[in-house]
Amino acid sequence: MSLQFVVDGLLTGSMIGLGAIGVTLTYSILRFSNFAHGDFMAWGTYATLTVVGAIAAMFGKVAPIAPLSFGWPLIVALVVGAAFTALLALLLDKVLFSRLRKQEQAIIAVMGSFGASMALRSLLEFIFTSRPTYFSRAIQIAMPVGFGIRITPDQIALLILTAALVLAVHLLTTRTQTGRSMQAMSQNPALARIAGIDVASVVRVTWVIGAALACVAGVMIGVLVQIRPLMGFDMLLPMFAAAILGGIGSIPGAVLGGLIIGLAEAGAVQLIGAEWRAAVSFIILMAVLIVRPIGLFGVRER
Amino acid sequence: MNETVLVVSDLEAGYEPGVPIVRGASITVNKGEIVVVLGPNGAGKSSLIKAVAGLVPISRGKVLLDGQDITAAPAHIMIRLGLAFVPQTENVFPRMSVEDNLKVACGILERRLAPARIEEMYAAFPDLLRQRRTRAGNLSGGQRQMLAVARALIVHPKVLVLDEPSAGLSPKFVSMVFEMLSDIRKSGVTILLVEQNAKAALAIGDRAYVLVEGKERHEAAASTLWDDPVIAELYLGQRPLRKDSARHTETGGAA
Numbered sequence: 001m002s003l004q005f006v007v008d009g010l011l012t013g014s015m016i017g018l019g020a021i022g023v024t025l026t027y028s029i030l031r032f033s034n035f036a037h038g039d040f041m042a043w044g045t046y047a048t049l050t051v052v053g054a055i056a057a058m059f060g061k062v063a064p065i066a067p068l069s070f071g072w073p074l075i076v077a078l079v080v081g082a083a084f085t086a087l088l089a090l091l092l093d094k095v096l097f098s099r100l101r102k103q104e105q106a107i108i109a110v111m112g113s114f115g116a117s118m119a120l121r122s123l124l125e126f127i128f129t130s131r132p133t134y135f136s137r138a139i140q141i142a143m144p145v146g147f148g149i150r151i152t153p154d155q156i157a158l159l160i161l162t163a164a165l166v167l168a169v170h171l172l173t174t175r176t177q178t179g180r181s182m183q184a185m186s187q188n189p190a191l192a193r194i195a196g197i198d199v200a201s202v203v204r205v206t207w208v209i210g211a212a213l214a215c216v217a218g219v220m221i222g223v224l225v226q227i228r229p230l231m232g233f234d235m236l237l238p239m240f241a242a243a244i245l246g247g248i249g250s251i252p253g254a255v256l257g258g259l260i261i262g263l264a265e266a267g268a269v270q271l272i273g274a275e276w277r278a279a280v281s282f283i284i285l286m287a288v289l290i291v292r293p294i295g296l297f298g299v300r301e302r
Numbered sequence: 303m304n305e306t307v308l309v310v311s312d313l314e315a316g317y318e319p320g321v322p323i324v325r326g327a328s329i330t331v332n333k334g335e336i337v338v339v340l341g342p343n344g345a346g347k348s349s350l351i352k353a354v355a356g357l358v359p360i361s362r363g364k365v366l367l368d369g370q371d372i373t374a375a376p377a378h379i380m381i382r383l384g385l386a387f388v389p390q391t392e393n394v395f396p397r398m399s400v401e402d403n404l405k406v407a408c409g410i411l412e413r414r415l416a417p418a419r420i421e422e423m424y425a426a427f428p429d430l431l432r433q434r435r436t437r438a439g440n441l442s443g444g445q446r447q448m449l450a451v452a453r454a455l456i457v458h459p460k461v462l463v464l465d466e467p468s469a470g471l472s473p474k475f476v477s478m479v480f481e482m483l484s485d486i487r488k489s490g491v492t493i494l495l496v497e498q499n500a501k502a503a504l505a506i507g508d509r510a511y512v513l514v515e516g517k518e519r520h521e522a523a524a525s526t527l528w529d530d531p532v533i534a535e536l537y538l539g540q541r542p543l544r545k546d547s548a549r550h551t552e553t554g555g556a557a
Contacts, residue, residue, distance in 0.1 A: 177413075180398070180406040187395045194355070194389065195453060196381040196410040299397055 013262025022210025044215025048081030247298025396439030
């Protein structure tokens with residue numbers, strides 16, 4: 001048997017994990033399940049693609065950074081795309097979510113996010129059509145690294161990027177005043193206000209982090225797989241599964257949950273067959289929740 | 303000497319519009335005083351101080367802090383204006399360490415002042431220093447109350463407002479909490495508190511108000527209030543013996 005599924009699983013898991021950070025933050029701080037999170041991913045990816053196109057129009061063809069398949073335009077475009085996605089999330093919060101979050105029942109905001117998800121997706125199909133597209137059509141040669149595993153330079157770069165981003169977000173939320181304010185909001189919003197925390201600014205930071213990471217995850221999918229308007233929506237269930245598996249509210253948990261689901265899916269494809277892909281990750285999710293209902297890193301509510 | 307810090311005048315407040323729980327209450331707190339608000343259950347004591355702290359909507363009246371109108375300022379602004387509130391329950395962040403609880407409260411201080419302020423709190427509350435890495439949710443009831451008070455004091459408030467600081471504590475911790483409040487007052491902090499435990503609160507208080515049906519009905523020096531017949535009537539809800547009460551007793555109807 002080949003260990004190739006480990007690399008595939010880590011890559012899928014990274015995409016799921018980065019997306020799940022936003023899901024878990026939205027759930028624990030804003031207190032609703034944001035079903036539009038997957039569509040932030042897709043919008044971020046198309047925004048990045050558009051900027052790449054604009055840069056190509058302005059500067060002509062830019063040589064990729066050897067041995068990667070992409071050059072500086074994609075890196076610049078990713079930063080712009082992440083900023084755009086953050087603005088999109090803030091805008092949606094202003095016109096929609098902030099109103100729905102005021103309602104007593106969380107289900108109202110959840111259904112609102114479902115509507116936003118469908119609207120965002122349809123709009124994307126309207127603008128870009130539903131035909132798949134790519135950042136680069138160049139074929140990368142995968143390098144053998146032993147144990148029957150082959151990996152491309154792009155894959156290595158994106159795994160490093162994921163690790164760096166996860167570490168940065170973890171440090172931000174545990175070591176900075178902003179992060180402590182976010183924790184405070186998730187543990188006791190009323191006391192957070194009393195302690196002088198400006199709730200509106202914590203809400204903004206939460207959206208910005210979640211949306212920017214969603215954009216990065218989407219661009220990863222775009223670089224390694226393909227770009228489609230449905231790409232984010234298809235990630236929605238794995239992302240929620242990862243967030244729940246890791247323990248809602250926990251950033252390391254969301255990432256670990258993503259990696260477990262990614263590895264399980266990739267392993268299932270190799271060992272059982274591709275049609276079992278989604279089923280296996282959910283069987284694992286259910287098994288973990290039976291043993292540990294609060295998830296791996298979850299904390300029991302008082 | 304009698305410089306007023308907090309003036310609450312003719313305050314009407316409640317969660318639902320048109321259903322006031324606080325009905326025209328007026329109290330004043332002078333600098334360096336401990337003022338106690340007593341009253342029977344449901345008198346609106348907690349609602350009164352929560353309205354003062356910006357947590358219950360105010361429909362009428364004014365709250366002045368050092369002469370500044372702070373009526374209905376949002377809760378997160380109150381602490382910046384100098385009014386620190388300690389809720390009765392859930393007054394710490396349970397899954398954060400003691401130290402992070404204090405750090406998060408320093409958010410409105412200048413960044414460079416925060417470490418020194420945290421050390422000052424540890425000096426004032428040595429128990430917290432010993433438990434600095436403990437999750438606040440794992441503290442004992444008394445220590446948790448200490449942390450909640452330290453969290454409020456860390457930003458040098460002009461007035462510290464507490465909602466039943468002894469609620470749910472064992473007798474040992476109750477006396478500890480009241481001693482702590484007495485010490486805090488000695489350090490110059492003005493305190494307004496609501497208490498069910500009237501005897502313990504009056505022992506450390508300077509003045510007290512008795513709140514009934516959302517309005518203050520009696521104000522007295524704390525030292526005299528405990529023996530005042532008014533407290534039995536208003537606070538304990540007992541009526542003085544009426545002329546016809548003897549007949550009730552004969553028929554076994556009197557409670």
